[in-house]
Amino acid sequence: MNWNGTINVTSEEDGHGAIHSVKLDDFLFFVLEERQILGHTADRVYRLPWGSLKMLANLISASSDQFEKVDKACLANVHKIKRLDTKLGIAHFAVNGGREKKCFVAESHMKRIQSFLEKLQRSETGSSEEMLG
Amino acid sequence: MAWDGTFSLTETEDGSAGFVSVPAEDVLFFSFDRNLVVAHTEHMVYFAGWDSLDRFWKAIQGVDSRFYRTDRNYIANLSRIRKLDFEWCRGYFEEHPNPRSKFCYIARIRIREVHRRLAFMNGSTSPQNGVGT
Numbered sequence: 601m602n603w604n605g606t607i608n609v610t611s612e613e614d615g616h617g618a619i620h621s622v623k624l625d626d627f628l629f630f631v632l633e634e635r636q637i638l639g640h641t642a643d644r645v646y647r648l649p650w651g652s653l654k655m656l657a658n659l660i661s662a663s664s665d666q667f668e669k670v671d672k673a674c675l676a677n678v679h680k681i682k683r684l685d686t687k688l689g690i691a692h693f694a695v696n697g698g699r700e701k702k703c704f705v706a707e708s709h710m711k712r713i714q715s716f717l718e719k720l721q722r723s724e725t726g727s728s729e730e731m732l733g
Numbered sequence: 734m735a736w737d738g739t740f741s742l743t744e745t746e747d748g749s750a751g752f753v754s755v756p757a758e759d760v761l762f763f764s765f766d767r768n769l770v771v772a773h774t775e776h777m778v779y780f781a782g783w784d785s786l787d788r789f790w791k792a793i794q795g796v797d798s799r800f801y802r803t804d805r806n807y808i809a810n811l812s813r814i815r816k817l818d819f820e821w822c823r824g825y826f827e828e829h830p831n832p833r834s835k836f837c838y839i840a841r842i843r844i845r846e847v848h849r850r851l852a853f854m855n856g857s858t859s860p861q862n863g864v865g866t
Binding site for chain 1: 739747748749751752782784788789795
């Protein structure tokens with residue numbers, strides 16, 4: 601059985617928690633908050649059906665290579681990180697409508713994420729200087 | 734983004750098998766078993782991830798009218814039910830079920846409503862149309 605690249609989520613913004621299908625690649629990061637996993641896209645926040653970040657990490661790693669664990673409570677789409685603040689431990693994502701989205705990167709994951717972004721930058725533009733602050 | 738008519742499910746309880754997209758019409762029913770929402774197709778069982786059937790029901794209720802909460806622990810795809818057993822309050826997904834056939838339970842208080850909906854879906858008010866007793 602194939603996977604079409606979307607995942608089921610619910611949106612509280614529509615008032616009744618109806619099911620939606622959102623492309624996994626559209627998510628910037630997933631964060632565990634109060635026993636709920638919230639998925640942030642550039643302009644919305646969705647709630648995921650899964651309640652365990654470990655389970656979500658397993659699902660995602662088996663289906664996509666875009667996400668990395670950046671904190672004990674956060675999985676980030678490393679392909680969407682625009683800037684990594686290594687001093688404050690914050691990953692900045694694309695700005696949408698003036699609202700910047702960001703998530704924390706734990707010190708223990710920083711070097712791995714840094715080298716991942718460097719590799720990514722090298723393969724895309726040949727320079728990693730702009731992204732890493 | 735709206736729902737695309739598929740459920741993002743997984744074959745393993747820990748998510749290690751990754752996502753699969755299962756079209757809604759292929760799902761016979763969802764059940765709540767050992768604190769997990771499980772989706773049953775004709776030949777497979779998948780894990781859906783929702784932490785409660787209530788939440789899943791809320792998500793799907795206004796979106797796909799084929800699905801109906803037949804019992805506290807079951808949400809059935811009415812378009813796949815082929816036979817109702819009024820005595821044991823079961824819905825079967827084949828016209829001539831055998832002891833190994835998949836079935837969903839239907840609360841006694843809801844079986845008349847299920848019967849009415851099935852008749853409506855089959856384009857007739859006849860209680861015998863497409864539904865065995």
